[in-house]
Amino acid sequence: MAVIPPSPPLAPSHRPITPASEGDYRANRLFRHMAPDEIEALAPRIEHLHYGKGELIVQRLDESGGIHLLLKGALLANQYARSGREVGYRRIPAGSYFGEISAIDGLPRSANIVALEDVRLARLPQPLIRTLFERSPHFMRAILEDLASLTRSLTDRLFELNAVSVACRVDIELLRMATSAGGDGQQATIHPCPTHAELAVLVGSQREVVTRELNRLASLKIISQTGRTLRILNLPALADEIERIGGEA
Template identity: 55%
Template sequence: MSPTEIEALVPRVEILSVRRGARLVQRHDPGGAVYIVISGLLLVNQYARSGREVGYRRLQPSSYFGEIAAIDRLPRSANVTALTESIVGRLPEPLVAELMAGAPNFTRAVLEDLAAMVRALSSRVFELNAVSAPCRVQMELVRLATEAGIEENQAVLAKAPTHAEIAVLAGAQREAVTRELNRLEARRLIAKQGRTLTILNVDGLVEEIERLGGDEPEL
């Protein structure tokens, strides 16, 4: 879309402030609005009947969500919860339908993102069934490093996810995450200080993944 077209959409976008812990989208709820993350961090997840939380992906600024229900007009497929204080832009359902029908570049971008999501989720299904929990934790660290930006083979996660949050994303127990992070720190592959987690050797972490029988994760 051209800058002029984007500028014309601004008055039609509702800006929402979301407090930490608030659930912005509820699984099974109706609705076809699409949300764009302006600031903050959100988690796409759902819960099993046992109460176990399953995390799909974290949403950074410039990410968006809600497009699946907007396309198939079925209820929401997952929850979206704010991990931090966040600001999102809400594109109402009629606006999304208008863009899908009349803005080919918008539709093409959504399709490309959906294809990338399918690839990433396929990779995660494989990991859960064929890769050990320690290896999945390492893969999640590589994903987080890529999101944060890798420079000179290192990455700094200024507000790193908690052990419990990593466990949700990696499909592991929190205790297993703690053990693996302590082991990686002892090997000087990572360093922890408060909420800051530094990946000291991204290539070394990838080598560790390969040693444990995993593939470099889809990002």
């Protein structure tokens, strides 16, 4: 593959920070199939950004293009109904990315992206994305694999919203986050864990219902929480509990 020539620097959409203080964009899963020299060639055209907790990074129906790589922190993809009700689509952890759908079809953004804590991002501008679409089959392979995974995940969530109880949805979401956090198959640590209100948005419920279920799991010695750290003490027991109350682990 020909090395992508650098383009003139673009003005960042939000507060720029020094790339040296950033996490390594090269470790993002979007580049997992690309050769090191391909990834290195992107550096002059990547913008580094910082947002504080609660800030809106992308607004639904925005026409800004490009793909954002999350280097540090956590994000929430959401949307608000006219009634004001917040609907959460997914929590985006460090090492992931967003914006690929608009980058592919050129249409406005399909959801809001909000910082759940202080975050650092790297942005691939739309002209660079178009070049990668045309010249890098390894980049396209990662995009296609992740779109397939996202479709499966959203299908699962749609089923859960219509077929299982709120308590079961909470348990399933905890298992998802534990799997993403890694561990030894028996225990996992989620840090920073979402607030009860944030978790309620993700499972389509109210904070009080989520609190009750977390307290129940704590009483069973399946989880424990200290501050923003949530520990899954017994992953097999959590999976068994999901099966017991009507879901699929």
